[in-house]
Amino acid sequence: MSLTLVFRKYFLTLGLIFGVYVTGMADSLQVVIHNLPGIQTAGPIGFQICHDRRAIPSSILQQPFITNSDVLEKWIKQYGQRVCYWIRFSLENTDPQPVRAYLHVDYFGKMVLYALLPDDTPQLTGGPAAEKSASTPPSLLQTVEFEIPPQRQTTYLLQLSSTSDDEVGMSNLEIYSRPSLLQSFLQQYYGDRRARFLQLLFLGFMCSQMLYVLFQWIIVKRKEYPCYFLYLVLVTMYYLHKYYQETGIYSPFAYYPELRFYLKAFLLMLPYLFYLMFIRYFLELKHLDASVEKSVRYLEHTIWIYVIIDLILRILFPGEVWINDLLMVSIVFVFACCLYLIFKLIKHHDILVTLILTGSMIAGLGGVIGILITLLQIDWGLLSSNLNSLVTGQIGVVIETIIFTTSLGLKNRRVEKEKIKHQQRLIAQLQENEQLRKNMDNIRNNIAKDLHDDIGATLTSILLYSNAAVNRKKMTLKEAKNIFRKISQISADMMENMSDIVWAIHPVHDSMKKLIQRMIYYALPLTRAKNIQFHFEEEEHIREVILDMNKRKNIFLIFKEGVCNVLKYAEASTVVVRLYQLQGNLHLTIEDDGKGFIETQTEGNGLKNMKFRAEDCGGSLTIESAPGKGTCIHLQVSI
Template sequence: MRRVLLFLLALGPALTSMAQTRLRTRGLDTVVTVDSVARGNGDSLGVGRKAVELSFFLKNNTADTQAVFIHCGIVDFIDAWWNGVHTHGGNLYPVQRGRSQAERAFMTAPLRLLPGEKGMVRLRLRQVDPNGGFSGLWLYSTDALNAAWAEEYQENHAYYAFEWIFQGFLVFQLLYVLFQWVLLKRKEYLYYFCYVGVVALYFLSKFESALGLALLFSHFPLLKIYLAKTLLIFPYFLYTCFVQSFLDIPNRYPALNRWIVWIERFLLAYTVFDLALILATFNPRLQATFFTFILLTLFLLSTSFIVYLLRHRETLTWYILTGSFVVGIGNLLGQVFTYIQIYRGIDLGIEYILVFPQVGILLEILCFTAGLGHKNQLAEEEKLRSQERLIEQLRANEVLQNRMQHIRNKIAQDLHDDIGSTLSSISILSDLALNDRDRGLSEIKDSAILLMERMDDIVWSINPRNDSLENLLMRVRHFATTLFEARGIEYDISIQRNIDELRLPMEFRQHVYLILKEAINNLVKYAGASHATIHVGFDAAVMNLSVTDDGRGFDAGSPPEGNGVPGMRRRAELMGADLRIRSSEGGGTSVGLRVALDKSDAVDKSDKHPMPG
């Protein structure tokens, strides 16, 4: 009796003749008279067969109205006629309002016997769902029915407690996932919410009546037939969508994603086909046949899917694989034990077979929830790293802006110094030209040419097309060869290959260019050399530049005249470079510059110490 009421075993339909069926009563021995045997039409109750009819005599022996409840097991449709009054019960009849929890659980058909009323009760039984059947004919009084329900509930309180916990866990999980989706707006939470929701609906369809509830399937019981396989197939579709989004398969595994898309389309198409099939034929046995082949196909595809993911050993993948494994084991145990006990008739002593897939689902949900939590943690860590990178970028931008502002200030200072000093010179020379016309005009011309050259150097150095060190050295080569050839000086210029691999800030390139230009100018004007050498080389840490001549030289220990040499030293100091000038009278001159590459990103300090013109 317990197995029938709890839907724990899919009882096969009784195929023996029901010409005579024993009728048992509970709580009615002194109040009614009833036949001990219900007589039938001789047919057996089977799935898809015609209805079976039973009849028996019933009499109320009291002066009070009596309620009698007819219970036949898990029979889909029970129709009863009593003295012209029709009533019904069964698994697939909607529960009428006002029915007690015990009536809903036992799926009874109620009779109302007036005082002294007697007559024949005619029953018609019909079965369409193979997961049920006729298990005997029982008549209960109200008190006896409630007592039977209380006894059943007490006897199996552990199981009922588990079912309530299971359903409560699913409801809590639904609320939690919905809350997370509202906060995070990630698709995997929406798919996960739908997946858990469909699983909860499936088990509600199985246990709503057994738990004495009247939520959905008690009011629309045919949904248990129409959606029996849909609620099993559709979770596979939602599962693939969840995994697809959770593991970011479209971006990380595009080859696997193409297969998953086809599987999803197939599952959706089969879901529509399955629903259309049951609506058109109302044949659960035919539906189950198709479902068996589809389930086998899904098993093979799932195996291939798991093997593919096993090749990519990632933490998130293990959450999915672990959840899939435990729910697969639970379903497998449920199917095996059902087959052995129901179809082979071997009693293993296992009463609650659906507990195995339910435990598997609980563990799967815990794995998926832990996986979502771990993914959220990874997302938060990545968010923090992104914020740190953004902060570093903002700092770098601030440094760059400061550097650019410094460059602007330096350019403005250079322009002010060069133009101002040169215009002052031109003004003085103009006065001189009033007295000495030839000398004054010549010096005005030289000052104007010098100013044009300095302006050209500044404009060239800030042009973005001249950012490379290679372009700078090409300009130095052009400047040097022009002067050397004009003075008839033999020269040798060597620049190491791959010099373009070096990266120097713009202000460093300007300093290097002006130091080399000043050294070359001094060589041409004052050295009286016949041969000059310019060398540029570098290694991992230092760039070396040198300008050497065989001219008359000078006393390097004496104070320098003019601003040329002090200006070179000042520019080297601003770069943190080492400038060395070696010379002796009659022994030529060598100017060497060593620029440490690891210091080339240092902020130029010339904004604090303006460069002399």
């Protein structure tokens, strides 16, 4: 097996079943004839190798052939799939009729048979020209059908090569009649039931995992499921075509071995691509680590580009070994990039990330073991036992899929918890919205009440004064001016109250800055008109506070009522307004140096309205006053 085959499995697929395979040769390579009485071997078997896969048989015949089978075994271990192997042997047919025969050689993907004419001219006898399709019996898939001429000795030249990922090696050249070939095939198929059972068990496990992922995708509709499904499909296809003889499942790769050459990068590189996409979606790398997510995307694009280039190269240069070497280097590069990204993600210390990365590392470990087995057993010849290097890959696949299932359960629990938290947030938001709706209803009701009271009382007063003016037959000019002055004053008060309400409900005035501006705009002209010194003191950053409509309206009306009381009753020379925050509350104080009063002896509606408005906005109002010591109104509102 070449390093190309080994690295293809590295980090991509891992394994399930231990087994044994045969490569290399028997102690002495022989031509073994089965159930062909008139056919016998003639002369020794010769061997030769050629690095040029396009070499023609006539040029091969000009070179000497070696008869020592030990040399051929060394060549196979040294060169593997990198060269073509040529074998020359002779058969004698003593029957008066030509005999139809079938040649079978182990572990070679391509066999071409030439017959040497009496003048040593090679003539194509069997090989690629023979069409094979789904109707071809499985027993004929790895054989070359040819005809042995009657009553003569014929020398044959057999070309063996492998451009796919088949094992390279042989035991004997087996020549069968069609009945004996079928019988040998059935004996081999039913002989090793253990290997077939284990491989079918592995394929069943993979198929069940694919169905599980497919159903999860149909139910949940998450992006990572189709990526992981395609990864499993490609891995299963790889092992299916590797073990089609053991399982008896003959895929198109068995009937058309050329597909294994042209689609080699698809089977080896695309699983990396889909697994990277799966990790990117499953771990939500965009939110977990944006830099790693960006690197993974670049690596995915690189794999896509390489797969297309590899296919083009294989079409333009069929049979070139360097294409497989380039593929091996590319797989090593992709693995190194994946290893680097894994170490970058480990730092997050998340159990879900750890599980997925552990599965990937186990997959890589299975590939490494496969590489070591191949190097020690085939390339270096240091391992005498013939272990199946594919097994480590299968073991890794099973462990990785089990870890995936565990990770999926963990993520589903996380998603359910997030859904519950999201639902709780929605419920809290709905409750908050309902409370806001109730607050807005209360505010609208209060506004309607204020409008009804102010407008109703004002219009009633205007109506009464107007009727009084109309009903009085004799009215002096002074009396008429007095009535019209009162009507004008009432109208002005109503307009001012309407202005306050409109200002309070307008959302552009939600900031404390707008409230302060209106306070100063209202109080400063009135105090100047009364020759009262007006001072407004505000704490730093107080203007950044945001107030709702109800609090803003009530705070301003309390301020307005307090200033009006100073102007009307206090006989003060100075009034100081302070606005500040303390322990999460907004504090407003209105302090004057007027004559003061005894609070218990005052029953005016103004003070009652101020306390009512303070309670309406969730605050408290205190009034401190004494005769001759001025008055201090203190409003405290939570913000």
